[in-house]
Amino acid sequence: MTQRVGILQQKGGVGKTTNTINIAGALADRGLDVLAVDMDPQGYLTHRLGFEDAYTANEPTLYNALKEPTEHDVEDLTVQHVEFDLLPANIDMFRLEQDLIASGMRPRMRLDQLFDGADAWDVILVDAPPSLGPLNDNVALATQQLVVPVEADDSSQLALNHLLRQLDTLESRYDVHVDILGVVVSNVEYPLDNEQKNNIEWFQDRFEDHVPVWEVRNRAAIKRAIKNGESVFGENAEETDMREVYAAIAEEINDG
Numbered sequence: 001m002t003q004r005v006g007i008l009q010q011k012g013g014v015g016k017t018t019n020t021i022n023i024a025g026a027l028a029d030r031g032l033d034v035l036a037v038d039m040d041p042q043g044y045l046t047h048r049l050g051f052e053d054a055y056t057a058n059e060p061t062l063y064n065a066l067k068e069p070t071e072h073d074v075e076d077l078t079v080q081h082v083e084f085d086l087l088p089a090n091i092d093m094f095r096l097e098q099d100l101i102a103s104g105m106r107p108r109m110r111l112d113q114l115f116d117g118a119d120a121w122d123v124i125l126v127d128a129p130p131s132l133g134p135l136n137d138n139v140a141l142a143t144q145q146l147v148v149p150v151e152a153d154d155s156s157q158l159a160l161n162h163l164l165r166q167l168d169t170l171e172s173r174y175d176v177h178v179d180i181l182g183v184v185v186s187n188v189e190y191p192l193d194n195e196q197k198n199n200i201e202w203f204q205d206r207f208e209d210h211v212p213v214w215e216v217r218n219r220a221a222i223k224r225a226i227k228n229g230e231s232v233f234g235e236n237a238e239e240t241d242m243r244e245v246y247a248a249i250a251e252e253i254n255d256g
């Protein structure tokens, strides 16, 4: 069974793409076959992994596949990164939301339909776009298992409440259950001020009885690895204590 996990949070700059690369790297480091999927029309994941050409490539791309999921195989659309496979975003995806809504037919189930029969991987990890809307809904409905990155600032509580409300709506409208596997407080920079401390505690109080709350600290090694197009588990990456955190996230995903 291929497991599907969405890295989802509608705020920009909270670490979705960074966490996607490193969780994918950690899962691959466990010996698993991983597909990372770039659902952000801006294509940061695709670019950071070095596949700029795929972002501007001609059809068929993820854009075409999401418009007509039954006409495309995921395997034909993927490229090979050293650590894992990638289903790249394409620049045409900027028009996708409008196209999906205009088409009327289950616009929020397209990614789920595309993943039907995509069984070549142990885990499919989807990097979600920074907005609430049809593309993000596609990620939630196709994976129904989320890792939610947040930052230790005040606006993250509000963002999380918006997200939970949106998931409630999807759950009742589509009769599904969307599971939150864990929360990653991302890019945490010490020393913490009081606001940051309070926010991290708020996330811990809210979630830690049910699911793990991980803390990924701000590390130059993380930034440099991504600059080189790899995770902190990549061949050229420097040693960092954050490997342990990403290994723990991968273990939770893998063993549940």
Ligand SMILES: Nc1ncnc2c1ncn2[C@@H]1O[C@H](COP(=O)(O)OP(=O)(O)O)[C@@H](O)[C@H]1O
Binding pocket: 011, 012, 013, 014, 015, 016, 017, 018, 019, 044, 130, 186, 187, 188, 216, 217, 218, 219, 220, 222, 223, 226
């Ligand atoms: N743990 C970290 N250490 C250092 N830099 C980080 C870390 N997490 C995120 N960043 C940086 O923060 C910025 C936003 O992160 P990104 O993963 O692109 O967020 P999102 O995908 O949610 O928009 C990027 O420049 C990224 O390099």
Ligand SMILES: [Mg+2]
Binding pocket: 016, 017, 018, 040, 044, 045, 127
């Ligand atoms: Mg991103």
